[in-house]
Amino acid sequence: xxxxxxxxxxxxxxxxxxxxxxxxxxxxxxxxxxxxxxxxxxxxxxxxxxxxxxxxxxxxxxxxxxxxxxxxxxxxxxxxxxxxxxxxxxxxxxxxxxxxxxxxxxxxxxxxxxxxxxxxxxxxxxxxxxxxxxxxxxxxxxxxxxxxxxxxxxxxxxxxxxxxxxxxxxxxxxxxxxxxxxxxxxxxxxxxxxxxxxxxxxxxxxxxxxxxxxxxxxxxxxxxxxxxxxxxxxxxxxxxxxxxxxxxxxxxxxxxxxxxxxxxxxxxxxxxxxxxxxxxxxxxxxxxxxxxxxxxxxxxxxx
Amino acid sequence: xxxxxxxxxxxxxxxxxxxxxxxxxxxxxxxxxxxxxxxxxxxxxxxxxxxxxxxxxxxxxxxxxxxxxxxxxxxxxxxxxxxxxxxxxxxxxxxxxxxxxxxxxxxxxxxxxxxxxxxxxxxxxxxxxxxxxxxxxxxxxxxxxxxxxxxxxxxxxxxxxxxxxxxxxxxxxxxxxxxxxxxxxxxxxxxxxxxxxxxxxxxxxxxxxxxxxxxxxxxxx
Amino acid sequence: xxxxxxxxxxxxxxxxxxxxxxxxxxxxxxxxxxxxxxxxxxxxxxxxxxxxxxxxxxxxxxxxxxxxxxxxxxxxxxxxxxxxxxxxxxxxxxxxxxxxxxxxxxxxxxxxxxxxxxxxxxxxxxxxxxxxxxxxxxxxxxxxxxxxxxxxxxxxxxxxxxxxxxxxxxxxxxxxxxxxxxxxxxxxxxxxxxxxxxxxxxxxxxxxxxxxxxxxxxxxxxxxxxxxxxxxxxxxxxxxxxxxxxxxxxxxxxxxxxxxxxxxxxxxxxxxxxxxxxxxxxxxxxxxxxxxxxxxx
Numbered sequence: 049x050x051x052x053x054x055x056x057x058x059x060x061x062x063x064x065x066x067x068x069x070x071x072x073x074x075x076x077x078x079x080x081x082x083x084x085x086x087x088x089x090x091x092x093x094x095x096x097x098x099x100x101x102x103x104x105x106x107x108x109x110x111x112x113x114x115x116x117x118x119x120x121x122x123x124x125x126x127x128x129x130x131x132x133x134x135x136x137x138x139x140x141x142x143x144x145x146x147x148x149x150x151x152x153x154x155x156x157x158x159x160x161x162x163x164x165x166x167x168x169x170x171x172x173x174x175x176x177x178x179x180x181x182x183x184x185x186x187x188x189x190x191x192x193x194x195x196x197x198x199x200x201x202x203x204x205x206x207x208x209x210x211x212x213x214x215x216x217x218x219x220x221x222x223x224x225x226x227x228x229x230x231x232x233x234x235x236x237x238x239x240x241x242x243x244x245x246x247x248x249x250x251x252x253x254x255x256x257x258x259x260x261x262x263x264x265x266x267x268x269x270x271x272x273x274x275x276x277x278x279x280x281x282x283x284x285x286x287x288x289x290x291x292x293x294x295x296x297x298x299x300x301x302x303x304x305x306x307x308x309x310x311x312x313x314x315x316x317x318x319x320x321x322x323x324x325x326x327x328x329x330x331x332x333x334x335x336x337x338x339x340x341x342x343x344x345x346x347x348x349x350x351x
Numbered sequence: 352x353x354x355x356x357x358x359x360x361x362x363x364x365x366x367x368x369x370x371x372x373x374x375x376x377x378x379x380x381x382x383x384x385x386x387x388x389x390x391x392x393x394x395x396x397x398x399x400x401x402x403x404x405x406x407x408x409x410x411x412x413x414x415x416x417x418x419x420x421x422x423x424x425x426x427x428x429x430x431x432x433x434x435x436x437x438x439x440x441x442x443x444x445x446x447x448x449x450x451x452x453x454x455x456x457x458x459x460x461x462x463x464x465x466x467x468x469x470x471x472x473x474x475x476x477x478x479x480x481x482x483x484x485x486x487x488x489x490x491x492x493x494x495x496x497x498x499x500x501x502x503x504x505x506x507x508x509x510x511x512x513x514x515x516x517x518x519x520x521x522x523x524x525x526x527x528x529x530x531x532x533x534x535x536x537x538x539x540x541x542x543x544x545x546x547x548x549x550x551x552x553x554x555x556x557x558x559x560x561x562x563x564x565x566x567x568x569x570x571x572x
Numbered sequence: 573x574x575x576x577x578x579x580x581x582x583x584x585x586x587x588x589x590x591x592x593x594x595x596x597x598x599x600x601x602x603x604x605x606x607x608x609x610x611x612x613x614x615x616x617x618x619x620x621x622x623x624x625x626x627x628x629x630x631x632x633x634x635x636x637x638x639x640x641x642x643x644x645x646x647x648x649x650x651x652x653x654x655x656x657x658x659x660x661x662x663x664x665x666x667x668x669x670x671x672x673x674x675x676x677x678x679x680x681x682x683x684x685x686x687x688x689x690x691x692x693x694x695x696x697x698x699x700x701x702x703x704x705x706x707x708x709x710x711x712x713x714x715x716x717x718x719x720x721x722x723x724x725x726x727x728x729x730x731x732x733x734x735x736x737x738x739x740x741x742x743x744x745x746x747x748x749x750x751x752x753x754x755x756x757x758x759x760x761x762x763x764x765x766x767x768x769x770x771x772x773x774x775x776x777x778x779x780x781x782x783x784x785x786x787x788x789x790x791x792x793x794x795x796x797x798x799x800x801x802x803x804x805x806x807x808x809x810x811x812x813x814x815x816x817x818x819x820x821x822x823x824x825x826x827x828x829x830x831x832x833x834x835x836x837x838x839x840x841x842x843x844x845x846x847x848x849x850x851x852x853x854x855x856x857x858x859x860x861x862x863x864x865x866x867x868x869x
Contacts (some may be wrong), residue, residue: 118801119800119801119804121804121805125804125805126633126801126805127633127805128624128627128629128630128633128634128805128806129629129633130629130632130633157707158707158793159706160791162534163699163706163709166699166706167705167706170703170705170706172705172706172707221437226521243435243436243437244437245437245521246521247422247521248519248788248800249800249804250804251800251803251804251807252422252426252800252809254807255422255426255427255803255807255809256422256426258807259426259427259429259614260429261425261426261427261429262426278807280806280807281807391575391577393575393578393581393585393589394589394592394593394596395593396593396596396597396600397592397593397596400596400600406825406828407821409824409828410777410781410820410821410823410824410825410828411781411817411820411821411824412780412781412782412783412784412785412796412820413781414781414784414785414787414788414796415784415796415813415816415817415820418788418796418813419813419817422809422813423809423810423813426809427614427616427809427810428610428614465576465577466576468576469576470575470576472576473576473577477579483578487577491576491577508684512684512685512686512687513686515686515688515689516688516785518688518789519785519788519789525689526686526688526689526692526789529689529692530692530789533692533693533696534696539693539696539697539700540697543689543692543693543696546685546689547681547685547689550684550685550686550689551681551684551685554684554685555680555684558684
C-alpha cells in the first residue's frame, strides 16, 4: 500500500485549497449514502457469518461433529455435490452409527493436520478420523481408539517409472507436503540427495507428477492410493510398495474419555467382523493395486 | 531470552528477503518503465496494451501470481527458469512474479509523475525552439523524475513487504522461517517481535530517506 | 493528440506510428499464438478441463462458498479497520504530544511490517492462548492481520484528508466558539469524508487481495483455497487459476471503477460551485487520486 498520504488524498499544500473552499456546499449526502451502503454490506456479512456459529460444540442438538480431511481422495474428500467420501468417512460414519447417530445427524468438520489436537482439546469435534497416525507425542495430548488401518510411507510414481527403492530417489525430483514427516524422512534417511519440492497439499504434488515436473510423490500409501484410484488418474500411476515406515491410523478423541474410547473400539471391531471394513477398503482404495494390510488388532500398534 | 534463535538462520532468511527485494525492484523498474512508455506513447494499440496490463495485474492478488508461477508455469508448462534445483527455481519464480506484479505499480507511479508536468512546460520549450529530444531531456523528464521519487519509494517499500508472499511457494525467506519457528518454538510473541523488527529495519529508513528526498526534490508549483 | 511528451503528429510521425502499430500488433499476435500453442501442447485446452465450471456443483460446492469467505473477511476487516483508523488518524493530529507521538509510532510500526507476518502471528497466538474454535480461527487471524495493517493505513488517509482542508475552516470554527472536539466532528471530519472516500474504496481492493494470503498461508477458506480443493477434484490446475483470477479481476475492477466514479462525481460536485479549475489544480489533486486501482500490497 501507499505509505505517504495515499492516493485519493490530495496534497497538503498547493492549489487544492482554493478548490476545497469551493466545496463548501458539501456533497456530504452522497458520501454518506455510499458509506452507508458499504457498511450495510459489511453488517449483513457479519450477521450471516456468525449465525452458523450457534450450534458449535460437540453434543448440541443431537448432532455429532466429526473431524475429517476434505482434500484427500480415498480417505476424506469433499465431493462436487457437497457430500463426503473416503475410507475415513466410511469408518467415521460406521462408528457414529454404532454410537447411535443417523447419517443425517453427522456434521463433518475439516481438521487440517496441524489443527487436530486443538480441535479435540477444545471440544470442537467429538472425534477425528483424518489420517491420524498414533504417535507417542500425540498420545500426550489426545487419546486414540483403534488403530483401524495400518499404512506405510511409500512412493507414487508414473506407471512406467523405474524407481524401485528408496535410494533410487537420489538426484531425482520428489514432491511432498511442507513440514510433513514423510518429507523429513526422505531428507534425513532415505535419499538425502533427492531434490525435494514442497507444497501445501498433495493434489498439487500429484499434478506435478502427472506433468512430469517431479519423479515421485511421497507420503502414506493409503493417501497415494486414494489419488491414484481417482478416475482421471486411473492407470497413470503406481505405488512403489516400499513400506518406508509404519503409520497406525487411529481415531483421536478427548484425553481421558475412556468410555467413548471403549465404544469406538467396539464399533471398529464390529466393522471388521461384519465385513464392512473390507468393503470400505475395496471401495476406496481398490483400483490402485494397493495391497492393504489386514485389519489391525485394536490396541496393537505396529512400530 | 533469545535462546530460541539458536539453530535458525534468521539473518540468512532476511538476506533472502533482501535479495528478492533488490532483484525484483530492478526487474520491475525495467518492465514498469517499458509499460509506462507504452501507456504514454502516441500509438493507441500500445496504450491499450499498457492499460490492460496494469488493470489486470493490479486487480489480481499477488498470491495468485506467485502460486501460479510454481503450480502452473513450472509444473505444467515446464518453465524451470534454468534451474533444476527446486530451491533455486522457487527463488527465480518468485522474482519473476514479483516483477510482473510490481511493474504495474511502477508504471502507474511513472505515468503519474509524467502527468504532473503541465503541458505548458513542453509547449514553452518547443516555443523557444527546443527539439523533441531536448524538450524531453531538459524540461519534461527532470520535472517528472522529481515527482516520481515518492510514489516509487512507496512501491519499493510495498515490494519489500510483499516478498513475504514468496512463502506461499516455500522460498526460504523471512516469513517462511517465522512460520517454521512459530510451529516449533513456544515464544510466539518474541519470535514475531524479532521478525517485525527486521522488517521495520528494512522499510522504515528507506521510507524516511526517500520521503525526505522526494520532498527536497519536489518541484514547487 | 497532444501530450507533454509529444506534439500532434505530422505526416512523417503518422507514418512512423502506423509502422510501429503494425510491428507491435505482430509481436502481440505472436505472443498470444505462442501462449495458445503452449496450452494446446500440454492438453490444457481440452473441454473436459473447463467443463466443470459450467456445472452448478463447482460453483455451489467450491467457488461461491470461497467467494463468500473472501467477501466476509474483507467486509469485516473494513468495518473494524475504518473506525479504528479514524480514531488513530485523529489521535495523530492531536495537540498533545503524549497522544500524538505514541499513536504515530503504532501507526508507523504496523505500516512497516508485512500483513502476512501479522496474520501468522495472530493465528499462532489464537491457537495457543484463546478459546476460538479451530474452524473460526483462520477467519479471526485473517481479520486481525488485515485490521491492524489497514487501520494504520486508513489512519494516514484520515489524517491526510483532514490536513487537506484549508486552515480557514479550523480558524472559522474557533472564531464562532466551537471547541476542538466540535471542530473535528462537525466541521473537519464531514468535509474530509468526501476527500477520503475514493481512497477508502481503493483500500478495499487491497483488503480483498490480501485475504488470498490468509487462504494460502493459514488455510482460511476463501476463494484461493477453494481453488485448491476444486483442482483436487477435477485435476484442472491452470483452468481453476484462470477462473479464480477472473473472479478477482471482476470483483476488484468493479470496486476500482466505483472508486473512480465516486472520485469523478465528488470532483465534479466541486466544479459546479462556480469557479473553474485550472488544469494545474486538476493534475495535482488528480495524480494522488486518479490511480483508480488497488494499492500495491
